[in-house]
Amino acid sequence: MSKPKLAYYLAGGCGGCDIAVVDLSETLVDVALAVDIVFWAPTVADAKYKDLEAMPDGSIDVGLITGNVRNSEHDHIVKVMRKKCKVLIAYGICATSGGIKSLVNLYTTEQLLDKAYVDTMSTDNPDKVIPQTSCIVDSKYDLTLPALFDAKPLDQVVSVDYYIGGCPPHYDHVKTAFTALLTGQLPPPGSWITSGKALCEVCGRNPVLTGKPKKFTTTIKRTFEGTPTEGACLLEEGYLCLGPITQGDCGVKCPNANMPCRGCGGPIPGVKDFGTRAISAIASMLEKEELVDEIPDPVHLFYRYTLAGSALGKKLNR
């Protein structure tokens, strides 16, 4: 029997999701032996976009896309991937929900470019040159760049068969997901590949797991204020942990390191809009309403990983 063909494309991401696959270490050898990697760009294989474009439609069994869709090149290649791949997976929170990089949607492209290319203290650009989609150098070399637009999660551009959260997904979770893929033990199309448990359900700091009641949050603390009590729930102590609504497939990485969860795992099953659900979950844990005003910078907290995929999508008044 021929091996399943696999393609991998990194769109508007950081390569961390690619590294999470490489972190499979010995398991990676098994995966590499079990599949035929026909395309992996730009990080791991020396594949070119024209090679992918030349492949017959539907000829690739599984396609993984990481990163959000943020420019016309991403938009084009994810559409090519959709045509070539029978099963398409949004892999990592950038692809599923927009990711940190979708915080660009708080600003217009002009505002973002102006800050980066003109207005930073270390920039010396008296002519205010910013990237253009096309330009002719020395009146004979015509060059083009992709057009920038607001970031989008993958499913706002093409249909997606499965979702895997995490920034990046923990390698144990990647292993589970690859095993499910290779053995065909997949949930119904359109699902997230997840244990289905919230981070709190697997967190050693959760008092409920040892039969104690969960207490209300009485103060709001920033992470440098004090040290969390060993073994105590961070949220109870005032550190706004998003564990109640985040998928717990990461090995409880942040709370185990005294850091509150920021939600990179993506929403627990049944939740469509992570940000609004996070706001309501945290609000319901606060002892009194006035504490709401003490939450520093709510948008970067509640929408850190999911702005583009949220009902808001972007800041309207920019």
Place this chain on the structure above:
Amino acid sequence: MQTIEINPMTRLEGHGKIKIFLDDKGNVDNAFMQVVEFMGYEKFLKGMPIEEVPRTVCTICGV
């Protein structure tokens, strides 16, 4: 002018491409390396509590 395009540049994170311009004899006249991606962290971090920045900017490049 004849051109050769290498897209994408591979085995790295941060998308780039190379465009090579050839002269009439087919020799390289000029070549350009272009970074085709733009992120915008300089702007969108604005307002974020400073202690949250390290765990956020590690996603500029995860390789």
